[in-house]
Amino acid sequence: MAKLVSLADGVADLVHDGDVVALEGFTHLIPFAAGHEIIRQRRQELTLVRMTPDVVYDQLIGAGCARRLVFSWGGNPGVGSLHRFRDAVQHAWPRPLELEEHSHAGMANRYVAGASGLPFAVLRGYTGTDLPRHTTNIRPITCPFTGETLTAVPALRPDVTVVHAQRADRAGNVQIWGITGVQKEAVLAAHRSLVTVEEIVDELEPVPGQVVLPGWAVSAVAEVPGGAHPSYAQGYSVRDNDFYRAWDAVSRHRDTFRAWLDQHVYRAGAVA
Amino acid sequence: MSERSERTIRHRGVSETNAMADWTADEMMTVAAARQLRDGVACFVGIGLPSTAANLARATHAPNLVLIYESGCLGAKPDRLPLSIGDGILADTADAVVSVPEVFNYWLQPGRIDVGFLGAAQLDRYGNINTTVVGGDYDAPKVRLPGAGGAPEIAASCGEVVVIVRQNPRTFTERVDFVTSVGYGSGPGERERLGLRGGGPRLVITDLGVLEPDPVTCELTLTRLHPGVTPEQARAATAWDLAVAERLTTGEPPTARELAVLRALEATKHGGRGEPRRPPP
Known part of the structure; x- marks a missing residue:
């Protein structure tokens, strides 16, 4: 049975230095708030796994949390390059980043296995x-x-997979709909899992096209409204395309990135 | 189209040729690509120029074009241009939304998708595509690009591939620095030797014209120019010695309707500030 936890406690319990960590969510439902909590708790030496390391991994890589990246497409969708990712690969800043590179089909099948x-x-x-x-x-x-x-x-077997979903009930059953990507496979492939949700409800009303992850297959659930921003949660929010565009300038230089990180992550504090 | 890309084109002199026309080279490229999509086919669409061209086709001559996005949206019918392959409008309007493993394993891999629509950072004379690294070597590249995404399997398994890419000597290169997606490999027979089941690149559509593989040598050959472009401009924009078809044709300029629909679509690309919505009842 999944435990209901705060985001800070969930990350502290489930994400450890040196872990193989997968944050999944294919454009939709990207667990940004959990990524920020991992940065705030200063996790180190992580092997980060993700099909599309977009802005959330740009932030984790730029913050120095990652030793290695396993991925299939690293860009800012519809905008351009990931500058922190490129700086790490091209100039080893803030530290060298090892790459293990695949195609989407390969990564998806690795999670399935x-x-x-x-x-x-x-x-x-x-x-x-x-x-x-x-x-x-x-x-x-x-x-x-x-x-x-x-x-x-x-096969990919992350130590921990983190995903964001629309909602869960008090038994930790998780309900996801819209573009469900590879989250089900990524959670079931992992040894541990943390799911952040828009809200915890008494009862999960069925929604067309839903995926339900039973509470007994999930380690912990944390209620984090807006936890996918600037990505979105279908039915709750729309994608903040302006943020993705603005990220290009914020991330282009180390000092503007550090200032952003300081203001919006380190000083922001955990969402309880 | 971004201000930056329009500026680039003006610098190259193409727009000077078209000074009397009221369309840009990028608009001509997008219109030419859209015209190549036949109504009713299933098309695997990447974000950016391919998505713009495919949506233009669906809004003009190909209302039954089936748009497939790698986020798992099959038969998406957006009324505005998505910024990413996972925008909510794609899921909201799709015939079916499936998981990412399913879109690759059940839909792309068995050859159910007619046309794959790809972009490129580098392209060689055999239509091999690089979107991974440019310059230096793999471990210490001069420029690190996003990488493969869905492209290697799209290039391998779709019935045919259409590439849409701006033509210049850095992009149209003698050798790609990394083969991310296979076109015709090193030439005739290579796709068969590799066991690739799709037909490979049928067309490369650029801001200058259209290239098609020679039926015997598989080498990309300039077969059509956009209005106002000369063969010399196309040769100058190609790092290899570009083959030019004996019967080189000139394409039709964009119609008023094509331009109006394209510009209306482009105008929808902005917006989406993350306002909260109510959960469904």
Whole structure:
């Protein structure tokens, strides 16, 4: 049964220095508030996993929390580059960042294998690209039935996955709808999980297209209204496109980024 | 279109040629790309120029175009341009919203999607695409780009690929610094050897014209110019020795309707300040 916790307690209990941490949410429902709490608690040496390390990982990388990044697309969607990510890769600032790079199809299948309790996943992917030269976790495999050569990628098993959802009930059953991305797979693939939600309600009213994560499959739930901002929660908020555009200038220089981090994360305090 | 990109085009002199016309080279490129999308086909759409062109097609000659976004939105029908592939308008208007593993495994991988629509940071004469790193080496690149996203499997598995990209010698390069997505590899027969099941790049649409693979050599060949562009301009914007078709044609300029619809779409790209909405009843 999932525990109902504060965000600060949830991160303190579940996210440890050196962990493999996945924050998922495909454009929609990105757990920004939890990312900020990880920064505030000064977590170090994390291996950050995420299909689309966008602005939230730009912030974690720029804050120096990450040693390694496992990903498939690192940009500011619709805007351009991630400047903190680029600074880390190109100039090792604030510290060097190791990369393990995949395609979306590969990453999605790695989570599926992790959620399924399998050691690896099989797909038609990566063939002829330069990715397998640099990512040793992409290997050819022969189909035992047809003899065809396919691609294998190992299961992802994060120490902890963090996602944001619309709501949960008091037993910690979590309800997600709209673009549900890879969150279900990422939670089920992980050893521990923290779900932040817009609200905790007495009863979950069914919604078309919903995904429900049973409370007994989740470690902890924290109520964090607006916890996906500047991303959004369908039914509760819309995407703050202006923030994504503004991030380009904020993140372009180390000093403006540090000032932002200081004002909006370190001094902001935890959302209880 | 951003102010910056319009400025770039003016500097290159294309707009001088079009000084009498009331459209930009980027608008011509987007219109030319939209015209290539046949009504009723299923199209895997990346954000940016591909999404703009696909939505223009759907709002003009191809109302039944099926837009598929990698966020899992199948058959999205947005009435404004999304800023990202996961904007709420896509889920709100989709025939179905599926998980990300499902969109790649059930829909893209088996070849259910007719057209893949991609951009590029670098492109070579065989339509191989780089969106990963430019300059230096992989571990210490001069420029780190976003990376692969869905593109390698889109390029491999869609029935055909349409690339939309501004043409200049840095982008149209002799060798891509990294093969993120395979076009025709090193030439004829390579896709078959690799076991790639989709047809590969059918068209490359730029701000200067249209390139198509030669049926024998697979080399991208300039087959059409936009109005007011010369073959010399296209050659100068290409780092390799650009092949030009014997029967080089000139495309039609944007119609008043195409321009009006495109500009109305572009005007919808802004907005979305994160105002809270009430939860559903």
